[in-house]
Amino acid sequence: MFRLTDFNFHNKTVFLRVDLNSPVENGRITSDARFKAILPTVKHLVEDGGKVVIGTHQSRPYKGGYITTEQHAEILSELLGQEVEYVEDIFGKLARDRIRSLKPGEVLMLENLRFSAEEVFYKPMEDCEKTFFVRKLAPLIDYVVNDAFATAHRSQPSLVGFARLKPMVMGHLMEREINALSRAYESDEKPRVYVLGGAKVDDSLRVAENVLRKEKADMILTGGLVGHVFTLAKGFNLGDANLEFMEKKGLLELVDWAERILDEFYPYVRTPVDFAIDKDGERVEVDLLSDEKWLFDRYPILDIGSRTIEKYREILMKAKIIVANGPMGVFEREEFAVGTVGIFRAISESEAFSVVGGGHSIASIYRYNITGISHVSTGGGAMLSFFTGEKLPVLEAFRVSYEMFKKK
Structure with missing residues (x-):
């Protein structure tokens, strides 16, 4: 070129x-x-x-x-x-x-x-x-x-x-983007961790399927609506309020696809173990296996919880390559930015070569002054398409x- x-x-x-x-x-x-x-x-x-x-x-x-x-x-x-x-x-x-x-x-x-x-x-x-x-x-x-x-x-x-x-x-930006994404995608350094969040669930499923099948990834961490879909695919119930929201967004029809990915690559796809809900305007964390999970019937899930952040952080700190796209929750509200900021801070503190993209991801990185990420991509959809192998x-x-x- x-x-x-x-x-x-x-x-x-x-x-x-x-x-x-x-x-x-x-x-x-x-x-x-x-x-x-x-x-x-x-x-x-x-x-x-x-x-x-x-x-x-x-x-x-x-x-x-x-x-x-x-x-x-x-x-x-x-x-x-x-x-x-x-x-x-x-x-x-x-x-x-x-x-x-x-x-x-x-x-x-x-x-x-x-x-x-x-x-x-x-x-x-x-x-x-x-x-x-x-x-x-x-x-x-x-x-x-x-x-x-x-x-x-x-x-x-x-x-x-x-x-x-x-x-x-x-142009210089185009060249820099292609070099960074190619380095992450083609690298043989391990472990290679992909963090898939946000609302572009079908694109994220394509990425997951491609990088696992082609052995480009060793672990996938999920959050946001991508995490919701994989959590349902694992057989957990996210409650009436959240299922209703996902049905309106047309996301329930993607659960079968997520299930097929899990059937083939189960140990390599991690989903949240706890979530943060909006209970009357306050952040309340609920463990997926606790007796409190009835709260999912009434209140929307807006972030991943603290235990999930800690588990994901441990994985990210050992990674050699990290690719991340999309936030972990509704980061626009400060009390529900905890997951997104926690994960991006872990990425920035990791010694891995890291690529982060997506409009919401970039916005949260700048908003919370997170530095130390190797490459912040200007393209969310283009970056996801690149990692689908298209x-x-x-x-x-x-x-x-x-x-x-x-x-x-």
């Missing part, structure tokens, strides 16, 4: 695809974490004298946070220390004229790519290549640099459509582009 150091970008027009999709409250972006993550790539291109055209998406139609990229340009301007001009267009005449007039070292931010209907659908590379977006912009571009790891599991025009038309190059469309596009242009 091509790297930034393979090319001289002086006086060349570069389409830089990034993922600056950020949390928005009351119309304002509330985190600059993803902006800081792509800064090394933007600086590299600017210092090389490239004419930089940035494309990003923000949210999706009819969802919260679906705003223009005007703020994105302002935030990036401040961090970069030079103007990033916002153009209220994607591939129309206004955008094309502005791209043509760019001077070396200038940076342009296109409008939210998902304002274009073509960018909302997932299509094969060949279809993406035929879109208006790609056909209109390709003649103006010399190189495509992709630093949008968080969307590497998607096949959309801006992500894969240029691969056979222009050299497609990994081919990621953007990584395939890099390979295709490399094969097409390496001799040139």
